[in-house]
Amino acid sequence: MxxxxxxxxxxxxxxxxxxxxxxxxxxxxxxxxxxxxxxxxxxxxxxxxxxxxxxxxxxxxxxxxxxxxxxxxxxSNVIESQIDGEFNGWNGETVYALTNGQVWQQSTYQYDYTYSYRPDVFIYNAGGGYKIKVEGTTADIQRIK
Structure with missing residues (x-):
């Protein structure tokens, strides 16, 4: 060190x-x-x-x-919000509305089941596109609204 x-x-x-x-x-x-x-x-x-x-x-x-x-x-420019309702993980084309009014969709295939109600989310650009972190799992996403 x-x-x-x-x-x-x-x-x-x-x-x-x-x-x-x-x-x-x-x-x-x-x-x-x-x-x-x-x-x-x-x-x-x-x-x-x-x-x-x-x-x-x-x-x-x-x-x-x-x-x-x-x-x-x-x-910088990390978006913090919550899923507006239930979170059931990722299934390939998952769409989630956030409590801040934004809507995001999974953009690459990944399957991961995790359940939570109104979990916190962090959305950030990792240089190669946007990622969303929810309940310890991360997926590639794109904004649709």
Missing amino acids: SNYEIVKTTQIDGDFEGFDDEVLFKLMDGSYWIQGQYKYWYYYAYCPKVKILQANGKFYLQIVGQREIVLIHPI
Whole structure:
């Protein structure tokens, strides 16, 4: 860790379920960061303390007390809302209305059943199109209204 500078120490806002591919991290300071490289590491914690590190002009995220780090990028313009009604996961062409009046449709095939009523959603552009994160699952989407 000697070549990393600690930029800030804060906490994840909510559940942390490790690293995967393009994971969105919402921090307690209101900032959003997206995982910038594929790295799988499962570790569950609720609102864990994290360090944002910097080295060679790049940012990294580390859970305090853990050795694993991952490349991250700041991300802005994240839409936070809720599904207006039931959420039943993804079935290929799923359409969901949000409580903010927007309507989004799944744009690539993925099947994943998860049930929840009026869950929180996060919509963001990961660089290759929009993604929606609901109940720990993510899908590619496009806005239809």
